[in-house]
Amino acid sequence: MNNSTERKSEAANAFAIKGKITSCESYGSGHINHTFLLISEEDGQEFSYILQQMNQDVFKNIEGLMKNVEGVTSFLRRRIIESHGDPDRETLNLIPTKTGQSYYQDTQGHFWRVYLFIPRATCYNLVEKPEDFYQSGKAFGRFQCLLADFPANELTETIPDFHNTPVRFSAFLKAVEKDVMGRAAQVQKEILFIKEREKEMGLALSLQSQGRLPLRVSHNDTKLNNIMIDDATGQALCIIDLDTIMPGFSIFDFGDSIRFGANTAEEDEPDLSKVSLSLPLFEVYTKGFLEGCQGRLTKTEMEMLPYGAKMMTLECGMRFLTDYLEGDVYFHVSREAHNLDRCRTQLALVHDMEKKWADMEEIVKKYMV
Ligand code: ADP
Ligand code: GN1
Ligand code: MG
Secondary structure, eight states, rough: OHHHHHHHHHOOOOOHHHHHEEEEOOOOOOOOEEEEEEEEEETEEEEEEEEEETTTTTOOOOHHHHHHHHEEEHHHHHHHHHHTTOOOTSSOOEBBBTSSSSSSOOTOEEEEEEEEOSSSSSSSSSOSSSHHHHHHHHHHHHHHGGEEEEEEGGOOOTTTTOOHHHHHHHHHHHHHHHHHSSSSSGGHHHHHHHHTTTGGGHHHHHHHTOSSSOOOEEOOOOOOOGGEEETTTOEEEEEEOGOOEEEEOHHHHHHHHHHHHSSEEEOSSOOOGOBBBHHHHHHHHHHHHHHHHHHSHHHHHHTTTTHHHHHHHHHOOOOOOHHHHHHHHOOOOOOOTHHHHHHHHHHHHHHHHTHHHHHHHHHHHHHHO
């Protein structure tokens, strides 16, 4: 057994899972945590779990993060039971360790957790049916609505300044200046594209400081593959990846979904001619999201939805480029220049949104209530 297999097995055995472990393989396409599908067996019956090694470089306060996850999942579980839903499939469920903790620290100091595996449901990297995207908009809108009653002061800020675009811009400028990998010369076009949009980056924060944009409990990572769609009903079933739940802006939760799901190409598509903003997808998501929010958004929040989409896309492109310049230390990569490809799709999408701005605003107006 190599070191990582040993660590995985030590971690898996620390949790109160049923039966004997029969396999534990890498799973999913997240960029941050290490995720494994854990299968066990007892009396001929098979049980499935998700085992995750949490990313300690990204999340510095694992205890606070797990308190958020425990708080939010138990809150959601109560709500789902009250409305006669299925609490094992409609929210994440943590499996405790054998000593009753919500996470485990292995002998080398790494942190692990286990969730019940949600069967018969899929996380998509690309919208296959517009109806799925409508469903996901509705679910993220509803999720925001539901968490409106959650005591926000109990939440730990798992990553401070997570969607503070001006702070992300400063980090980007620093990476350009240091250029530790000697990669800046080949990405001058991208650097310029980002710099040209600096003025737009502080708008959400300045509206907030004028009391015009409310801070809400938000998910902060609302991309399509963080929502599970029920294979049988086609409805959004469960919102996952709760690591970044903290106070934030509704327009950014909306925007991150558009960035990922209304793109006609995958996030890391090398052929930029395939990248564009699908207006029909933008429209179905807007409709679903606003329905899900049930009239809770203010007029300014609704008017700012296109801006939220553009800013999340620009910020994400900037973060991918920062990571490329710093030597791919944050996002998991699986090929040469992977982060650069990702950056380029995001910037191409920003460019296309700028061309379609009037249409985006028109669509939002149509669904404003
Ligand atoms: P990351 O932060 O790295 O994106 P996620 O928590 O989103 O990690 O998990 C990565 C992938 O693992 C998801 O996209 C999904 O495919 C799968 N996954 C996570 N939790 C579950 C679960 N409870 N049941 C089924 N699949 C899951
Ligand atoms: C990361 O964890 P994952 O893969 O769902 C990142 C998001 C980015 C996204 C880009 C904690 O999301 O902020 O938008 O990659 N999560 C964190 O795909 O940094
Ligand atoms: Mg994820």
